[in-house]
Amino acid sequence: MSAIASSVELDCKGLNCPLPILKTKKTIDGMQSGEVLKMMATDPGSVSDMASWANRTGNEVVEHEEAAGIHIFYIKKK
Amino acid sequence: MAETKKLAIIASQGTLDWAYPPFILASTAAAMDMEAVVFFTFYGLPLLKKEIDAKVAPHTNPAMPMKMPFGSSGFQEINWQVPNIISGNMPGFDNMATSLMKETFKKKGVATVEQLREMCQESGVRFIACQMTMEVFGFSKEEFIDGVEYGGAATFLEYAADADISLFV
Structure with a gap:
């Protein structure tokens, strides 16, 4: 278990490109600056896509962990 | 943060497989804080119809x-x-x-073309329908979804002239 506290959770398991990105963006838009989103995905492409999305939008992937094919991203809103 | 990037796409194909790339790229661009315009021309035009009946051949x-x-x-x-x-x-x-x-x-958890199109519109992607193709193939504005702009090559090129990414699909 991660020690990072998240205020919002988003389940993107089973969804494929580009849905995890689109849903993450939509969720982040409704959050306050500094809040952390916990996003779960099974799309292996989401690893590089989340990094690229964060690079362009200025939001920060604070941590990424993977267990049993499930990727968990902690994203801090800028 | 960097200045707003602009994406310009021409959607010219109306089969189900080719319907995906313009909507995937435009919706993702919007999610990445970019501006995006999709110009629908020739066989891409029916992708603006209320009911998309795209097929694969x-x-x-x-x-x-x-x-x-x-x-x-x-x-x-x-x-x-x-x-x-x-x-x-x-x-x-x-x-x-x-x-x-x-x-x-x-x-496989892939969105439908209709869902992606809706997400494009929700996030501010602009759709431009090629007026000439409408005349040639006999489409009317009533057949299309709301929020579509109408124009020609010059309308698209005016935007594309300042675009950072331009794609022909």
Whole structure:
């Protein structure tokens, strides 16, 4: 278990490109600056896509962990 | 942060497989804080209709895998080699292939074209319908979804002249 506290959770398991990105963006838009989103995905492409999305939008992937094919991203809103 | 990037796409194809890239790229661009415009022309124009009835036609693309979305994993892995003489002539073959592709997409968690189109509009992607193609193929504005702009080559190029990414699909 991660020690990072998240205020919002988003389940993107089973969804494929580009849905995890689109849903993450939509969720982040409704959050306050500094809040952390916990996003779960099974799309292996989401690893590089989340990094690229964060690079362009200025939001920060604070941590990424993977267990049993499930990727968990902690994203801090800028 | 960097200045707002601009994406310009021409969507010229109306089959189900080619309907995806413009909507995927435009919606993702918007999610990445970019501006995006999609110009629908020729066979891409029907993608703006209220009901999208795009199909795949396997005989037009020999590289298209023909796989079944059901059965054991071994069965699903089989790439059915259907000769063009059958896929191009058998009545209903395109409808069958379209159903299979839609089912496969659904099982793999891929959004429908309609969903992606909606997400584009929600996030501010601009759609421009080619006025000339509308006249030529006899489309009316009533057939299309709301929020579409109408224009021609110059309208698209005015935007594309300042775009950072321009794609012809």
